[in-house]
Amino acid sequence: MISNASAARPYYEALFSSIDNEKYNEWDSLLKKMSLISQNVDFQNLYKSNILNKIQLSELFLSFFDDSIDIKAKNFINLLIDNKRLLILSDIYHGFKLLKDQKDNVNYVSIISAFDLSTQQIENLSMFLEKKFLSKLKISISIDKNLIGGIRIKFKDKIIDASVQHYLCSMKESLLL
Numbered sequence: 001m002i003s004n005a006s007a008a009r010p011y012y013e014a015l016f017s018s019i020d021n022e023k024y025n026e027w028d029s030l031l032k033k034m035s036l037i038s039q040n041v042d043f044q045n046l047y048k049s050n051i052l053n054k055i056q057l058s059e060l061f062l063s064f065f066d067d068s069i070d071i072k073a074k075n076f077i078n079l080l081i082d083n084k085r086l087l088i089l090s091d092i093y094h095g096f097k098l099l100k101d102q103k104d105n106v107n108y109v110s111i112i113s114a115f116d117l118s119t120q121q122i123e124n125l126s127m128f129l130e131k132k133f134l135s136k137l138k139i140s141i142s143i144d145k146n147l148i149g150g151i152r153i154k155f156k157d158k159i160i161d162a163s164v165q166h167y168l169c170s171m172k173e174s175l176l177l
Contacts, residue, residue, distance in 0.1 A: 004088045004090075004091045005091050005095070007085060007088055007091070008085075008088045008091035008092045008094075008095050009095060011079075011080070011085065011088075011092045011095075012091075012092045012093075012095035012096040012099065013095070013099070015027070015076065015092070015096060016096055016099045016100070018072075019072075024100050024103070027096065028096065028097060028100060030069070030073060031089070031092065031093040031096055031097075032093055033064070033065070034061075034077070034089045034093070035089045035090045035092070035093040037061065037064050037089075038086055038087055038088075038089040038090065039089075039090055044087060046060075047086060047087065054078075054081050054082065057081050057086075058074075058077060058078050058081055061077055061081070061086070062074060062077060080092075101138070104136065105135050105136055106135065106136045106137070106138060107133065107135045107136070107137055107138070107155065107156065108137070108138050108139075108140070108155075109129055109133075109137045109138070109139050109140070109153060109154065109155045110139075110140050110141075110142070110153070110154040110155075111125060111139060111140070111141045111142075111151055111152075111153050111154075112141075112142050112143075112144050112147065112151065112152040112153075112154070112163075113141065113142075113143055113144070113147070113150075113151045113152075114143070114144065114145060114146075114147040114148055114149045114150060114151070114163065114164070115143065115149075116143065117141060117151075122139070122141065125139075125151075125153075126139055129153070129155070133155055146165060147163035147164065147165045147166075148163065148164035148165050148168070149163065149164035150162045150163035150164050150165075150166075150167075151163060152166070
């Protein structure tokens with residue numbers, strides 16, 4: 001059986017390549033809303049029950065949007081309904097977002113700290129990391145008391161570990177040699 005991420009790929013790639021640059025943000029927010037609707041448990045139960053035909057399902061789904069939704073978006077929803085792919089909208093949205101971020105040269109960084117970071121510390125880290133990695137960054141911050149002190153930064157396949165836990169483990173390894 002094909003995974004949802006694999007099934008979503010042709011949809012988000014085709015959609016991404018078919019829209020103009022100035023429409024990326026508009027489609028990003030539209031797909032986000034579509035994704036949220038498709039993840040609603042009541043909607044999923046109704047969808048899976050097969051009570052509604054394709055036209056009714058399309059009308060129901062599109063009723064969550066105002067009249068400003070364009071024909072391309074309506075056709076996209078109808079295509080997903082026809083191909084029984086409406087419930088993979090979340091994967092389509094995430095794939096589209098990744099393509100958009102790649103185009104905008106945006107990358108994701110995870111900062112794990114032993115303690116809460118101040119706004120100023122976060123801004124300083126953000127500026128430093130954007131210069132270091134030559135990229136716009138979206139930063140997620142989490143707390144892990146096991147680090148004892150310091151931070152651990154994850155960027156793509158790189159890890160910068162400046163935590164007390166890391167230094168203690170390194171010292172332990174060198175003492176055991």
